[in-house]
Amino acid sequence: MEERAAVAALDGLMERNCSLIQEIEQDLARLSVAMDQNDTEPDTMSFFSFPEQQDIESVDRVVHVLNRTDPISVSLDEVKADQILSLTNNMLLLICSQTPIIKKLYKSYSSEVCLDPETAHPKLIVSSDGDSATYTDTWQQLPDLPGRFDTTLNVISSQGYSFGRHYWEIDVTGKTYWELGVTYPTISRKGTTEDCWLGRGDESWCVEFFDGEYTAWHGGVPHQLPLTKRFCRIGVFCNFPAGLVTFLEADNMTPLFSFCAGTFSDCLHLALCPGHDHNGTNSKPIVICNAASHTSDLGLAPQKSF
Known part of the structure; x- marks a missing residue:
């Protein structure tokens, strides 16, 4: 049951990602057409500024994803770094502590x-x-x-x-x-x-x-x-x-x-x-x-x- 639930969740996530990718590809296609029609350098942001609400939402979603995945936007102070290091060490200790149990199970x-x-x-x-x-x-x-x-x-x-x-x-x-x-x-x-x-x-x-x-x-x-x-x-x-x-x-x-x-x-x-x-x-x-x-x-x- 847990496996089926996990697979269903992954399928839903993949479906949403595919939808987002399709929207990005459509926006890129329109941008490509606009660039072909203009001899001068196009205003990229003005291209994305369509009055349609759907296009505006797509742009917001793309910008949100880019901001979340930009390494430059991630800043860690000393306290956060220590917390992450502590959590990592605790996870490694937990994994090591399970080795005898895993070995006993396999054996x-x-x-x-x-x-x-x-x-x-x-x-x-x-x-x-x-x-x-x-x-x-x-x-x-x-x-x-x-x-x-x-x-x-x-x-x-x-x-x-x-x-x-x-x-x-x-x-x-x-x-x-x-x-x-x-x-x-x-x-x-x-x-x-x-x-x-x-x-x-x-x-x-x-x-x-x-x-x-x-x-x-x-x-x-x-x-x-x-x-x-x-x-x-x-x-x-x-x-x-x-x-x-x-x-x-x-x-x-x-x-x-x-x-x-x-x-x-x-x-x-x-x-x-x-x-x-x-x-x-x-x-x-x-x-x-x-x-x-x-x-x-x-x-x-x-x-x-x-």
Whole structure:
């Protein structure tokens, strides 16, 4: 109900703004015509001084908006500046105080997963308990299964989830290149097509870290993130009722990026790419930090992923 009320309020505001913009465009069009008809410089204010009450009201509204948004018209004395600084600090303290609550909420949706070695690229070593993947220069002689990635350095979880809310944390400490996210089991596995990469097709959502830059991907569309700090642990949250995929910095629960898919058409698997060696700087494994499994609201679909 709150969401519908907020959307209705925004719709009304947008409608009023569109109406104001149309009136401004009409005034500008008339001004342009007047300028074309006069060789001398036109009197702009006299152009706006129409006898019609509607035009006068439009001019007043435009001037009012311009005055409110003019930075020069904003003056802060020392007392006001201190008040704003105090309010800002209090807001930051409030946000920080909520971090443990937010972390507890997300962790309540933790779901255990393990990586499926039958999907791992031959240059990935999956741990025996399926909680980590490490890049190796050696091409392992593994069966060429239909579900195995043969070009991209990907591996996905054995478990797929089809409803509910789910949260995972992935340790990327010491790594300079990685990709992680969620994917449908229908993601392409073979060949050099871009759809095999996480986030490059419509079947997957991911965040990528490469050369100090973070990028969120879905449908082949990159979203550059204004972040430079190298994080150690990334949270991935998917919400089936809301059709939402959210990535967070897991220590302080700082939001990184969210995708609103609307409705998921298939079950979702956790997907990881530890990346290549990256000139010897990316040898660390990518590790799933499994929390205690919850039996409620899991929506587990324990089928094979391909």
